[in-house]
Amino acid sequence: MASSRHAIIAGAGIGGLTAALTLARAGLTVTLLEQAPALSEAGAGLQLAPNASGILAQFGILDRLVGLALAPDRLRVRSQRSGADIMRMPLGPVAELRWGAPTLVVHRGDLQRALLDRVAQESSIELRTGMSVAGFANSPQGVSVAVKNGADVQSLEADLLIGADGLHSRVRKGLGLGLADQPHYSGRTAWRAIADGRDAPDFALRVETSLWLGSHAHLVHYPLRQGALVNVVAITDDPWRGVEDTNFWSQPGEGAQLTRRFSGWHKDARQLLASVREWRRWPLFDRTPTSRWSIGRVALLGDAAHPMLPFFAQGAAQAIEDAAALGAAFTARGAGGPLDVQTALAAYEAKRVARAGRVQLASRRQGTIYHLPGPAALIRDLGMRSLSAENMMSRFDWLYRYGA
Numbered sequence: 408m409a410s411s412r413h414a415i416i417a418g419a420g421i422g423g424l425t426a427a428l429t430l431a432r433a434g435l436t437v438t439l440l441e442q443a444p445a446l447s448e449a450g451a452g453l454q455l456a457p458n459a460s461g462i463l464a465q466f467g468i469l470d471r472l473v474g475l476a477l478a479p480d481r482l483r484v485r486s487q488r489s490g491a492d493i494m495r496m497p498l499g500p501v502a503e504l505r506w507g508a509p510t511l512v513v514h515r516g517d518l519q520r521a522l523l524d525r526v527a528q529e530s531s532i533e534l535r536t537g538m539s540v541a542g543f544a545n546s547p548q549g550v551s552v553a554v555k556n557g558a559d560v561q562s563l564e565a566d567l568l569i570g571a572d573g574l575h576s577r578v579r580k581g582l583g584l585g586l587a588d589q590p591h592y593s594g595r596t597a598w599r600a601i602a603d604g605r606d607a608p609d610f611a612l613r614v615e616t617s618l619w620l621g622s623h624a625h626l627v628h629y630p631l632r633q634g635a636l637v638n639v640v641a642i643t644d645d646p647w648r649g650v651e652d653t654n655f656w657s658q659p660g661e662g663a664q665l666t667r668r669f670s671g672w673h674k675d676a677r678q679l680l681a682s683v684r685e686w687r688r689w690p691l692f693d694r695t696p697t698s699r700w701s702i703g704r705v706a707l708l709g710d711a712a713h714p715m716l717p718f719f720a721q722g723a724a725q726a727i728e729d730a731a732a733l734g735a736a737f738t739a740r741g742a743g744g745p746l747d748v749q750t751a752l753a754a755y756e757a758k759r760v761a762r763a764g765r766v767q768l769a770s771r772r773q774g775t776i777y778h779l780p781g782p783a784a785l786i787r788d789l790g791m792r793s794l795s796a797e798n799m800m801s802r803f804d805w806l807y808r809y810g811a
């Protein structure tokens with residue numbers, strides 16, 4: 408019976424939380440294991456593209472974000488030196504009509520809380536924090552998952568294991584996809600900050616998503632929580648020396664370094680950067696797409712399966728698409744009733760691999776385009792200026808109109 412199936416999910420990020428909801432809806436019982444002792448509300452903004460917001464709406468998550476998420480009116484692309492608009496693409500109602508769901512910006516903590524509250528309502532989901540998945544044994548009969556809680560190690564039995572445990576996934580390591588299957592450092596650093604809306608310049612409070620293109624760098628900002636906050640992300644091509652040391656992840660960044668890096672930028676951009684009090688920097692990694700995400704009763708989801716560079720702002724969106732496809736695979740029926748676990752996971756993989764791989768590779772290419780220097784940037788800008796709104800929007804149809 409489908410209702411007796413038990414899934415363990417490693418990792419309660421946006422991917423793991425959403426997958427818990429989709430699997431519970433498909434009739435499974437879910438144990439969601441999170442290594443962190445408590446789920447902290449990491450301070451950063453998130454663009455929720457229509458391909459993700461439509462899925463979250465089905466679980467009542469958007470209703471919980473009313474008054475918190477904002478729907479930007481447009482995407483505004485500006486030039487580093489002149490500050491002039493290179494391009495404006497309508498978002499808001501026009502885009503919602505085209506892509507079938509809203510484009511939103513939201514504080515990551517608000518989305519996480521909405522997902523957690525929804526998970527707490529499901530009696531078939533148990534969330535256990537402070538529990539780190541250390542390994543697993545995958546057999547035709549079931550999967551035994553080794554779980555660490557401090558010095559204590561225990562084994563939990565399940566019908567399937569979903570590795571939603573992020574870029575450095577333990578579950579992915581356990582699948583043994585080969586020595587070449589390693590995270591790839593992009594040579595780029597993301598500087599992330601949340602500015603206080605009272606400190607930020609007025610232009611940054613407009614309900615729009617702004618993207619500044621510069622030489623070997625770009626800048627994104629948008630307001631959050633009705634303008635009480637402004638999310639700022641500056642991505643630079645400076646290879647970060649400490650990349651081998653994973654302890655450097657999410658360390659406080661030095662504002663002076665960034666000020667120097669952006670000294671030739673238009674005054675609006677400099678004013679916004681100066682309004683930030685605290686930066687955090689992230690070295691940006693991805694992986695080369697793989698055709699294998701599932702073996703037997705174990706499958707990957709989200710960044711564990713397809714970590715990508717943030718140039719299309721799609722990492723969380725793709726994790727949400729994965730979760731929807733996973734739930735659908737366990738709802739599907741074959742000739743003899745519900746699919747068995749291995750068949751359902753293989754169907755999930757087949758549905759998702761090409762799509763997520765395409766977004767991974769497109770995100771790499773988009774990074775190159777955003778950071779073009781000199782004459783190549785001028786040609787890019789001329790091309791963007793010549794595009795009508797319709798032309799511009801049609802380039803996103805493949806991404807935003809996807810039905811998971």
Ligand SMILES: Cc1cc2nc3c(=O)[nH]c(=O)nc-3n(C[C@H](O)[C@H](O)[C@H](O)COP(=O)(O)OP(=O)(O)OC[C@H]3O[C@@H](n4cnc5c(N)ncnc54)[C@H](O)[C@@H]3O)c2cc1C
Binds near residue numbers: 441577724
């Ligand atoms: C600068 C930047 C901007 C971005 N902007 C956007 C955006 O605007 N829109 C968008 O859609 N995406 C964006 N992304 C991407 C997005 O943040 C990620 O793709 C997404 O959060 C991945 O979610 P996840 O649940 O797969 O993984 P994670 O968020 O990494 O969650 C993994 C979870 O697993 C837990 N875990 C790890 N190991 C174990 C273990 N062994 N056992 C148990 N638990 C474990 C971790 O503690 C964590 O809670 C951005 C990324 C960056 C770097």
